[in-house]
Amino acid sequence: MRFIDINAMLGEWTPKRLFLQTAEDMEKEMARLGIEKAYIMDTKAWLSELSVGNLAAVQTAKEHPALRPVMVMTPLLEQEFGGREGAVEFICRHRVGAVRLFPLDHNFTLHPWNTDRLFTLMSDLRMPVLIDRMEHSASFEEYDQLYRLCREYPDVPVVLLTPGYRSARMIYPILEKCANFYVDTSLLIAYRAVEEITACFGAEHILFGTRMPYLEPGTFVGRILYADISEEDKEKIAYKNIVRLDSQIRYPYGGNSQ
């Protein structure tokens, strides 16, 4: 079974020393477990310097073909990304595979009045947007914002990362109402949650994600291999859904995604 990991990261993370320190460590662990590719961000873009972190992620990905860069963004396109054109140029030049948002730690609301320009761009590019639930405090109001974004930007694949085992009553209604809403497998660990989501909403809504090296990736590989769902659905979760989303990204420069 192929596995492509939508939720990985490299870099420092105080106060914890992560068990994978370098891209080489990560590739070794991926090979041990049979993970073919991982979408990575650099934690500097989250925890210290946005642009430095984004450049580090693309540089690492250039040197490690099994890694795909993820760009951390905020709503301020003009001030932080050289405007819409600057963002598009960066995304195309580095074949960014997804954009990741940290609304709580980066001090912005996901409400459309604030994120409309960013999400208009994401919609034009059909770019997957990863929203980090463990950082995102996931109050009821924030789920409201998530739902509104999904409804107002149906062409943007919105991926809630690390949804947590207590979240069914909030994420299931969004899964039911929004075809563009996805969750990843990291901490989708409540009893039979993978099976229940697959049965009720379809395996199309689940992306394989490990949150390595914050979490141990092997357990999520195993969770899918041992899931009580069809082989076809396992393949969708393990890699086909991610490949499908990737094929839909529109890169205005340099040709579309492979």
Add this chain to the structure above:
Amino acid sequence: MAQTILERAKNRESFEDLDIIDIHCHMGNYSGFEFPDAGIDPMMEDARKMGVRRVCVVAQAGTSNAYRAGNINTLRAAERYPDRVLGYVALNPHMAWEAEDELRTYYPNDGFVGVKIHPGAMQAKANCKGYRKIFDLVQAYGGYVLVHTWEDCPYSNVDLCGDVMKDYPEIPFVLGHAGGTVEGVKKALRLANRLPNIYLDCCGFDVTEHSLPELAERMQDPSRLLYGSDYPFHDLRYGLTRVLFADLDDSVKRGILSSNAEELLRRSPKRLKH
């Protein structure tokens, strides 16, 4: 050459041959959040598929004021799956005077192995008088104690556990979730390295911030590291695949999954019989 546990797991094999013991299970649904029907039958179905031989269970009501009803449910499960379901007697520190009756009722049954306490759910500090009364009884009647621990919790943090557990060196205590948070796991490791009656189980999501090999390496006596799933709050497969896919020698995995718990059971005979 025999396949490694990792290779077998990649091939999705069942592990009946390892005699796996899941030291930390609940049973039943929970009002706080939704998951599918989680009675003893679906649990045993999952356990059978994965090759988990025995599960140690406390029924959901056991961690509430309806704990006595929980004990009845645990007994029913143990009777329905003799030799495969091992029960914990749930006890209430606010009603510690009832504890001896409960132990005398359930301990003579071979299906019960010890006591489960949940200071957080009971809103009673792990070192309070009620729990000390319960531990006095366990000291007299045997078995071991599984304790829910979580560092952020004012009732079940590791400092409170350490304060009381040092006073009961003959009782094996299993720190469920190994302290829970990043800081909690560090404290739990220190406590386990200081007191030989402390065991850690490796379920609970913050625990995963520490890789399992790191936990095993830092424990001076890794034979006190145990597999637990926290079923059904967590899927039984989640905790199990964490061990199966870990970058650990198979001998260490076998210890975590089976022989360490076997030794704990041997070390914790009950002294109340029919």
